[in-house]
Amino acid sequence: MSIDLHTHSTASDGTMSPTELIEHAKEVGLKAIALTDHDTFSGVEEAMAAGERLGVEVIPGCELSLESPDGAGWMHVVALWIPPNPKPLKEAFDWVIEGRKTRNHEIVEKLRTLGVNITYEAVAARAGGTIGRPHFAQEMVSLGVVSSVNEAFKVWLGDNGRAYVPKRKLMPEKALGILNEIGATSILAHPFALGLNMADTEKLVKDLQKLGLDGMEVIYSEHSDSDTKAYREMAERLGLLVSGGSDFHGAVKPKISLGKGKGALHIPDELLEKMKEDRRAKGLPV
Ligand code: AMP
Ligand code: ZN
Ligand code: FE
Ligand code: FE
Numbered sequence: 001m002s003i004d005l006h007t008h009s010t011a012s013d014g015t016m017s018p019t020e021l022i023e024h025a026k027e028v029g030l031k032a033i034a035l036t037d038h039d040t041f042s043g044v045e046e047a048m049a050a051g052e053r054l055g056v057e058v059i060p061g062c063e064l065s066l067e068s069p070d071g072a073g074w075m076h077v078v079a080l081w082i083p084p085n086p087k088p089l090k091e092a093f094d095w096v097i098e099g100r101k102t103r104n105h106e107i108v109e110k111l112r113t114l115g116v117n118i119t120y121e122a123v124a125a126r127a128g129g130t131i132g133r134p135h136f137a138q139e140m141v142s143l144g145v146v147s148s149v150n151e152a153f154k155v156w157l158g159d160n161g162r163a164y165v166p167k168r169k170l171m172p173e174k175a176l177g178i179l180n181e182i183g184a185t186s187i188l189a190h191p192f193a194l195g196l197n198m199a200d201t202e203k204l205v206k207d208l209q210k211l212g213l214d215g216m217e218v219i220y221s222e223h224s225d226s227d228t229k230a231y232r233e234m235a236e237r238l239g240l241l242v243s244g245g246s247d248f249h250g251a252v253k254p255k256i257s258l259g260k261g262k263g264a265l266h267i268p269d270e271l272l273e274k275m276k277e278d279r280r281a282k283g284l285p286v
Contacts, residue, residue, distance in 0.1 A: 001031040001269045004259040006245020010128030011043030015250030018043035022050035030259045032057035036078045067169045073195035079184040086182040099168025110163035133157045134252045176211040183284045187215040187243040215241030221261030
């Protein structure tokens with residue numbers, strides 16, 4: 001059976017509520033799903049209640065953005081099995097979200113200076129929780145400034161966009177330290193997004209492993225077959241857990257389907273079993 005260990009809800013920048021997401025997981029026949037919203041776990045309780053009701057296993061999780069070394073692109077970590085109300089993680093997210101607030105106001109200012117008649121309030125009204133660039137993109141589509149979310153990123157909001165503002169991120173030492181402290185399983189998300197060749201990726205992954213990284217997202221919507229093979233071999237060489245997720249966001253990423261990615265993704269439930277074995281061996285709850 002299939003699972004999906006990387007998904008977003010309206011608690012961050014997805015378009016389905018946690019309940020709708022779990023209902024959708026049931027509909028498409030997934031056995032288990034992890035809710036991994038950016039910088040928050042505020043949707044987890046609702047998702048778990050829906051999972052109990054519908055008979056879908058829900059792994060409580062979240063996604064963290066880490067400060068990456070010079071020359072590397074995005075470095076994200078998916079945390080699985082976060083405990084209820086993890087205080088150190090909450091404190092770290094409060095700090096990150098404080099930075100997001102400043103950043104969101106700066107993006108509004110930049111866009112307005114560039115002639116886009118957008119307001120903070122209108123963007124905020126699109127968010128159920130964490131406000132991020134996808135909410136800006138949706139608002140820009142509805143204002144008719146761009147014709148798609150993708151164009152909004154390409155021209156305005158993306159890392160080379162006209163109104164780009166970097167975001168506050170956690171240092172890897174700090175983030176992985178907290179995840180170890182609270183007994184979460186940490187997975188390097190979408191390693192292709194590091195934008196490094198395989199040798200440099202492996203060096204970086206080894207450094208992260210020394211800091212407590214447990215696994216790698218080998219199966220991912222944007223990975224080619226050869227990426228998947230190379231990451232799987234890397235994970236095996238380094239003794240890391242293998243994870244897989246679609247990074248489903250609902251309507252903001254319409255090409256990505258839950259559990260299926262761009263169509264051909266299959267994440268076998270054996271991966272979850274291996275993770276559970278690893279956790280049991282460490283005396284951690286599953
Ligand atoms: P933020 O956390 O505010 O920096 O926003 C990051 C989010 O924007 C992530 O969920 C990305 O997947 C999403 N994102 C980045 N580029 C694009 C794009 N071209 N189209 C849609 N979503 C994107
Ligand atoms: Zn997102
Ligand atoms: Fe990510
Ligand atoms: Fe994600």
